[in-house]
Amino acid sequence: MPTGPQIILLLKLLVLCVTALLFASLIALLLRQPRLHGHINTVFFALTMLTVAGFEALLQFVDVRASFDEGTRKALTTHLWFSIPSALLLPAMIISGKMRRKRLHLALAAVFSALWAGTVITGMRLPH
Numbered sequence: 001m002p003t004g005p006q007i008i009l010l011l012k013l014l015v016l017c018v019t020a021l022l023f024a025s026l027i028a029l030l031l032r033q034p035r036l037h038g039h040i041n042t043v044f045f046a047l048t049m050l051t052v053a054g055f056e057a058l059l060q061f062v063d064v065r066a067s068f069d070e071g072t073r074k075a076l077t078t079h080l081w082f083s084i085p086s087a088l089l090l091p092a093m094i095i096s097g098k099m100r101r102k103r104l105h106l107a108l109a110a111v112f113s114a115l116w117a118g119t120v121i122t123g124m125r126l127p128h
């Protein structure tokens with residue numbers, strides 16, 4: 001069974017990988033390829049949801065917080081305040097994109113971008 005720090009390290013790598021996909025999808029938009037943007041983000045959505053589900057499952061067996069001091073526990077809580085709302089917004093991003101509700105999609109994208117930036121910044125600061 002992996003240790004708490006190993007799980008955090010794996011989580012960081014996965015967050016970096018899916019963030020690279022998100023950037024690729026934005027480049028596709030700049031190249032005026034909205035369908036490619038949609039395809040890349042469908043993969044982004046699936047991988048992010050798998051990561052969240054996998055992490056939740058692992059937490060049933062490993063108490064990641066057990067090896068953390070008080071400061072680190074607070075840092076993890078701050079991180080979850082960004083990552084959980086980001087994950088909750090993702091289905092709405094997919095649906096608004098696929099239904100071509102452009103104004104709604106762009107409004108959600110603004111909120112999602114801020115939350116995802118928070119997820120990455122607070123996630124990378126977690127010790128492992």
Ligand code: HEM
Nearest residue numbers: 034035037038041042045090093094097098100102109113
């Ligand atoms: C973060 C910044 C994002 C921006 C600025 C953005 C912007 C856009 C724009 C301008 C379109 C074209 C809309 C149209 O012409 O009707 C689009 C389409 C789409 N977006 Fe996004 N988006 C973002 C993130 C996401 C995310 C996170 C997802 C999914 C997880 C997503 C999924 C889609 C899908 C599925 C489409 C439809 C593609 C198609 O035409 O087949 N987008 N997005």
